Amino acid sequence: xxxxxxxLLAALAVPLVLAGLRLADAEPGWLRGxxxxxxxxxxxxxGPLEPSGIVSLLMIDDRTLAEHGRWPLSRRLIAxxxxxxxxxxxxxxxxxxxxxxxxxxxxAEVADILDDARSRLPRxxxxxxxxxxxxxxxxxxxxxxxxxxxxTGIGVLGFAxxxxxxxxxxxxxxxxxxxxxxxxxxxxxxxxxDLRDGHPASVVVPVPVLARSAALxxxxxxxxxxxxxxxDQSAIRFGDSWYPSLPVEAVRRYRGLDAxxxxxxxxxxxxxxxxxxxxxxxxxxxxxxYGPRGTIETRSLADLLAGRLPPGxxxxxxxxxxxxxxxxxxxxxxxxxxxxxxxxxxATVIDNLLTGRTPKDRSALLPADIAAILGGGLLGAALGSxxxxxxxxxxxxxxxxxxxxxxxVLFAAADLWLAVTSPVLAAGLGFALFxxxxxxxxxxxxxxAERQRRNLMRYFSPAVAxxxxxxxxxxxxxxxxxxxILFVDLVGFTGINERLSxxxxxxxxxxxxGHVESAVLDRGGVVDKFLGDGAMAIFGIPEPAPxxxxxxxxxxxxxxxxxxxxxxxxxxAGLPALTVAMGLHLGPVLIGDTGGTRQFTFTIIxxxxxxxxxxxxxxxxxxxTIAASDAVIEAARSTAGGAAIEGFVELPPRHLRGRERPVGxxxxxxxxxxxxxxxxxxxxxxxx
Numbered sequence: 103x104x105x106x107x108x109x110l111l112a113a114l115a116v117p118l119v120l121a122g123l124r125l126a127d128a129e130p131g132w133l134r135g136x137x138x139x140x141x142x143x144x145x146x147x148x149g150p151l152e153p154s155g156i157v158s159l160l161m162i163d164d165r166t167l168a169e170h171g172r173w174p175l176s177r178r179l180i181a182x183x184x185x186x187x188x189x190x191x192x193x194x195x196x197x198x199x200x201x202x203x204x205x206x207x208x209x210a211e212v213a214d215i216l217d218d219a220r221s222r223l224p225r226x227x228x229x230x231x232x233x234x235x236x237x238x239x240x241x242x243x244x245x246x247x248x249x250x251x252x253x254t255g256i257g258v259l260g261f262a263x264x265x266x267x268x269x270x271x272x273x274x275x276x277x278x279x280x281x282x283x284x285x286x287x288x289x290x291x292x293x294x295x296d297l298r299d300g301h302p303a304s305v306v307v308p309v310p311v312l313a314r315s316a317a318l319x320x321x322x323x324x325x326x327x328x329x330x331x332x333x334d335q336s337a338i339r340f341g342d343s344w345y346p347s348l349p350v351e352a353v354r355r356y357r358g359l360d361a362x363x364x365x366x367x368x369x370x371x372x373x374x375x376x377x378x379x380x381x382x383x384x385x386x387x388x389x390x391x392y393g394p395r396g397t398i399e400t401r402s403l404a405d406l407l408a409g410r411l412p413p414g415x416x417x418x419x420x421x422x423x424x425x426x427x428x429x430x431x432x433x434x435x436x437x438x439x440x441x442x443x444x445x446x447x448x449a450t451v452i453d454n455l456l457t458g459r460t461p462k463d464r465s466a467l468l469p470a471d472i473a474a475i476l477g478g479g480l481l482g483a484a485l486g487s488x489x490x491x492x493x494x495x496x497x498x499x500x501x502x503x504x505x506x507x508x509x510x511v512l513f514a515a516a517d518l519w520l521a522v523t524s525p526v527l528a529a530g531l532g533f534a535l536f537x538x539x540x541x542x543x544x545x546x547x548x549x550x551a552e553r554q555r556r557n558l559m560r561y562f563s564p565a566v567a568x569x570x571x572x573x574x575x576x577x578x579x580x581x582x583x584x585x586x587i588l589f590v591d592l593v594g595f596t597g598i599n600e601r602l603s604x605x606x607x608x609x610x611x612x613x614x615x616g617h618v619e620s621a622v623l624d625r626g627g628v629v630d631k632f633l634g635d636g637a638m639a640i641f642g643i644p645e646p647a648p649x650x651x652x653x654x655x656x657x658x659x660x661x662x663x664x665x666x667x668x669x670x671x672x673x674x675a676g677l678p679a680l681t682v683a684m685g686l687h688l689g690p691v692l693i694g695d696t697g698g699t700r701q702f703t704f705t706i707i708x709x710x711x712x713x714x715x716x717x718x719x720x721x722x723x724x725x726x727t728i729a730a731s732d733a734v735i736e737a738a739r740s741t742a743g744g745a746a747i748e749g750f751v752e753l754p755p756r757h758l759r760g761r762e763r764p765v766g767x768x769x770x771x772x773x774x775x776x777x778x779x780x781x782x783x784x785x786x787x788x789x790x
Contacts, residue, residue, distance in 0.1 A: 106317050116535070117479025117528040121472045124524055127383050134525055135328045140522040141513075142330065144318035146436035148514040154457045156356075157449045159400040159425040160187075165331060166404040173430055175403075177205050177243040181250035182408055185422060191417030196258040196352045196452075198445045201308040205243040215584070227241055237510070245305060248315040257316035260348050263302035263338055265324075267697055275343050278305065280313030285343035288365040302340050317355055319348030321448065323434065324386075332436040334451040336379075337366055342366065344385075349451040356456065365747055369483035380466055388461040388519060389447070390454050398449045420456075422449045461519040467498030474525040476504065482532030498533040502526050521628070560770075580694035583714035585642035586654040586686060586734060587711055589718035590618055590661060593681040595635040602677075610677070611635060617668055619682030621660040625653035630705060636718075639705060643693065646709050651734045652742035659749070659770065662727045664730040682778045686730040713765060716758040724773045732766030 123129045129137070160183065162175055170179060180197065187195050207652050251257035261281070293440040302322075307313055321340055325331050337344045344366050346354075355366050355372060365373040371380040392398070403423065405411050426444025432444040454460040459498035476502065487496040507526055512518040547786035592614050599607050609634075618637050622629050626649075639657065641650040661682060669679040689710030719730040730750065738746040751772040 107434040114479070114483075117446070118533045118761035120479070120524045120528050121475045122477060124471050126519060128525070131327045133527075134326070135522065138326050138328055138332055140509075141332065141519060142437040144513045145391060145578045147510050150397060150645040151390070151459075152437070153392050153398050153450075153453050154400065154767075156415060156419055156456050157398060157400055157453045158421050159445055160406055160423045161400055161420055161443070161445065161500035162424070162430070163399040163402050165402050165428045166407075167427050169404045169408070169428075173427065174199075176206075177247040177671070179403075179407060180423070181243075181247040183403060184247070184250040184254055184257060186406055187421050188256055188410075190411075190413065192419055193256060193716050194258060194352050194355045194420040195254070195256050196260075196319075196348055196420065196448070197316075198260050198348065198422060198423045198448055199261060200262060200306055201244070201312050202306045202323075207242050207244075218269065232354045239549045244309055244311050244762055248311045251312070251315040251514040256355070258348060259312060259316045259354050260321035261305060261307040261313075261318055261338060263320055263322045263345075264306065265322075266303050268740065269650065277343070280307040280310055281305070281318065281340075281343075281345065285345050286337065289344055289359045289368065291344075291366060291368040297640045299313070302338060305340060307634050316353050319346050319351030321348050321444070323432075323444065323447070325434065327437050331436050331447060333382075334389055335385065336372060336381055336387045337368075344735055346372075347451070347492065347768035349448055349455060352420055352422075353455045354451050365622050374455075377458075379458075379460065379464070387451065387454075389451055390459045390461050390517060391436050391438055392450055392453070393443075394552070395442050395446065397438075398446050398453070400446070418451075418512055420452055421432050422452070422598055424448075430716045431567055431649075444543060450525075459517060459678055461513070461517045466518055467518060471521040471524070472522060476527045478502075478505065478525040480530040482529035483535065484532075485534040486535065494533060498529055501529055505529075528712045580692060581582045582690055583642065583690055583704065584688065585651045585693075585710070587641050587653050587691070587706070587714040588622070588639040588641070588658055589636065589714045590639070590658075591636040591683045593722075594678070595680060595685050598678060598680075603759045613668065613671070614680075618661055619663055621664070624660070625657045626650075627653060627657060638711075638714075648741040651737035652746035654686055654734065655728075655730065655738050655746055655750075658686060658728050662770070663665060682716055682727065683721040685714045685719070685721065685730070686734045687714035688731065689713065689715060709761075712760060713758065717759070717765075720756065720758070720767065721769075724767075724769055724775055726769040728770040730768045732768060735766075735768045753759060 123133070130330070132756045145664075162173075167173055168178070170682070179632075180199070232779045261284075288340075308318070320335075322335055322338060323331060324333070327334075334347060334349060336347050337352055338343075338347075341635060346366075350364075350372060352373065354361070359375050363375050364757065366385075367373065368385065370382045371378055373379075401411065401415075422445050424443065426445070433441045434444065434447055434449070436442045481501055482498050485494045485501070491498060499523050506522060507517075507519045509522050511535050512520060530593070545746070588696075592611075595610070595614075598610075602610065615632055615637065618639070619629055622639040625641070626647070627639045628643050630640050639654075641654040641657075661684065665682055672679060686712050689708065691706040691708035691710050693706050695705070702706050713731060717731060720729045721727065728750075732752075735747050747768070750768045750770045753767045753769055753773070755766050
């Protein structure tokens with residue numbers, strides 16, 4: 103399997119794994135936490151919503167305790183509140199208080215004395231008789247509340263399940279008698295229900311007399327791993343039965359449905375008569391939070407008990423009684439704040455169920471989530487592989503930003519909770535994988551090109567090597583260009599070569615080649631080729647420059663002046679001194695490559711090459727080191743001034759072999775016995 107295939111499989115694996123986790127509802131905790139935070143952000147972008155007004159809260163607050171003296175509040179007062187609410191037209195009264203222990207009654211002796219006193223009062227003492235009746239009611243507070251609930255028929259009481267911290271304990275103990283009639287009667291359950299949250303380990307129920315007088319619904323709350331409350335556990339399995347939440351039971355009573363008309367579809371949702379409310383596989387109902395604390399209409403229970411509320415305040419409503427006094431009751435962290443009272447959470451869930459404003463169950467949106475994850479991963483990978491890194495990053499950012507905007511709009515407009523984290527993660531990782539691959543391929547290509555450039559530069563000049571690297575052809579395009587040509591020959595090498603071994607001869611040549619190369623490259627020229635014990639250098643490749651002629655003359659003098667030091671090295675090796683001869687000419691040449699179809703060499707062709715070669719040969723006849731044409735001298739003087747030709751002397755024009763016209767010749771130094779022409783600097787003394 104190739105590297106490209108491996109990268110492709112890795113890029114496909116990321117969205118496939120994320121899609122599989124989403125499909126199985128098995129995302130790890132950190133991924134669920136990120137998704138939850140994204141939902142919190144969407145709530146913030148959407149802002150608060152107005153409740154329907156069907157549900158109201160009556161809270162046992164600090165003022166209630168101040169007026170009635172103690173906590174827990176006497177159940178006689180709760181009974182009074184239930185009667186008042188029934189008289190005011192409330193359709194359901196849900197009580198978010200756990201009456202797990204009986205309230206202590208009056209001693210029997212005190213009750214007998216009060217009852218005897220009540221029977222002896224004259225009719226004129228009606229006020230005192232009423233007060234005695236109220237005292238007698240406190241003899242059995244539980245019975246008083248039970249009587250109020252039973253007579254009104256509108257009550258729903260809460261009970262609570264207890265879970266071990268790890269959520270894995272099996273159901274503990276026998277089912278209390280109070281729960282015998284509280285479970286769902288109609289249950290459609292899969293062969294293997296999803297119980298990954300574990301069984302409850304215990305249950306806290308109201309005292310029997312109260313449990314028999316009202317409907318029951320659990321008030322157990324299970325918060326997310328990050329501490330935020332986003333779901334309501336609409337049903338919990340305990341033993342072999344499933345039990346509804348208090349909001350579910352309150353809605354059933356509000357709609358006037360018999361227990362047989364409510365069906366639990368385990369892993370899917372709850373049917374209320376003709377209406378179906380979807381949940382996730384764990385029977386969790388997503389909660390559409392309306393806003394911060396106090397968004398649901400809230401009043402003090404003290405105002406109801408004191409008769410300070412207008413008549414009809416609760417007509418046709420569901421009223422939820424709970425506690426919010428300091429140090430009493432519970433509160434939760436929601437997308438709108440950290441102190442939402444537990445009763446207000448339950449009231450919000452009831453309103454969601456009644457209005458149908460629950461966020462669409464994520465199970466129902468599973469196909470859209472899977473498509474977003476797979477599409478995001480593939481598009482991110484495509485952008486990372488097809489575009490340059492910056493363009494791919496910008497494209498991926500636009501892709502992610504578009505999905506974030508779409509999910510925020512759909513949540514605000516249609517209560518659609520579409521997945522954000524997994525699609526964004528798939529797109530980001532897809533882009534990152536292919537961007538990394540593209541970067542790796544680019545780095546490999548860069549290293550290969552650099553290695554090829556270094557290899558080419560071993561056999562070609564840097565400029566030629568660069569052109570070869572950038573050419574679309576195997577060779578170079580032919581073109582005519584004016585250049586300055588320098589021919590260099592190592593005089594006397596042939597004479598000593600027969601005394602040297604091949605290795606010694608190669609060492610001498612390599613030293614000479616290095617000397618020539620340094621002088622030429624230091625001045626911007628290129629060594630076209632080494633010719634046995636000589637070399638040809640070119641100035642003006644790849645593009646001609648005004649200083650080419652001056653640079654060529656400077657390189658020639660540097661080679662000549664450096665021979666003294668190199669000869670000292672030869673002398674230390676027991677070898678005789680060598681001299682150098684150079685010829686320079688400037689003119690148009692054809693630049694290109696020549697050779698066969700598979701092997702070629704870069705070179706220049708033209709009369710200017712022949713002239714430079716003839717001038718190099720002329721140095722032997724003249725007895726000089728450098729022979730330059732007047733074209734080179736004039737070009738150097740016009741662009742670099744007199745310093746460029748310092749030490750050169752003009753000689754009479756000479757006829758060169760193969761040419762009809764004579765060529766103006768300048769030498770460095772002057773031939774022995776030849777005086778410099780007036781106006782030119784005399785050459786320095788040099789011993790040849």
